Amino acid sequence: MKRGNYVxxxxxxxxxxxxxxxxxxxxxxRVRAGEGRISINDREFxxxxxxxxxxxxxxxxxxATDKRNSVDVVITVQGGGVNGQADACKLGIARALKEFDPGxxxxxxxxxxxxxxxxxxxxxxxxxxxxxxxxxxxxx
Numbered sequence: 001m002k003r004g005n006y007v008x009x010x011x012x013x014x015x016x017x018x019x020x021x022x023x024x025x026x027x028x029x030r031v032r033a034g035e036g037r038i039s040i041n042d043r044e045f046x047x048x049x050x051x052x053x054x055x056x057x058x059x060x061x062x063x064a065t066d067k068r069n070s071v072d073v074v075i076t077v078q079g080g081g082v083n084g085q086a087d088a089c090k091l092g093i094a095r096a097l098k099e100f101d102p103g104x105x106x107x108x109x110x111x112x113x114x115x116x117x118x119x120x121x122x123x124x125x126x127x128x129x130x131x132x133x134x135x136x137x138x139x140x
Contacts, residue, residue: 015074016099020092022117025080029092031100034072040089041076054086061094061113065104071097091116 012032020027038045038058049055062068073093077085094113098105108114122131129135 016096018092018094018096018099020088020090020095020116022087022091023080023084023120025077025084025088027075027077027085027088027092029089029096030074031071031093031096032074033070036069036071038073039075049082049086054082057086058089058093060090060111061097061108064107064111064113065097065101067097067101067104071100087117 015030015032018029018031020029040048045055045058049058059068062071062073073096075089075092077089079085080088090113094108098108098114105114124131127135
């Protein structure tokens with residue numbers, strides 16, 4: 001994607017990779033030294049995540065390590081909905097930052113940004129309306 005004369009694509013030798021997962025979303029993240037640009041699925045960060053809450057979730061690892069304006073982030077995310085994708089991006093960025101600068105691992109752990117949220121949707125069971133919701137009981 002072009003922003004000015006700069007294309008946020010490709011894989012440099014200095015890129016550090018991180019994978020984030022949440023619910024059914026998977027985010028593959030590349031972090032490289034730069035000026036603070038964030039590209040998600042070849043779109044700008046503000047264009048992809050429209051709400052402030054989702055943007056803050058994605059930016060949390062960068063703000064915790066004070067690297068918001070010193071690294072460029074390229075993310076490919078797929079699956080799930082916007083909340084799952086935002087949390088997957090957050091975990092992916094945190095893992096990539098840990099590879100990029102091992103000294104910031106303590107700050108990331110302190111805010112529990114390196115912990116994967118393992119909650120998944122429970123499957124629907126036969127004879128039930130949903131995973132646990134049974135049919136309505138009728139006395140007569």
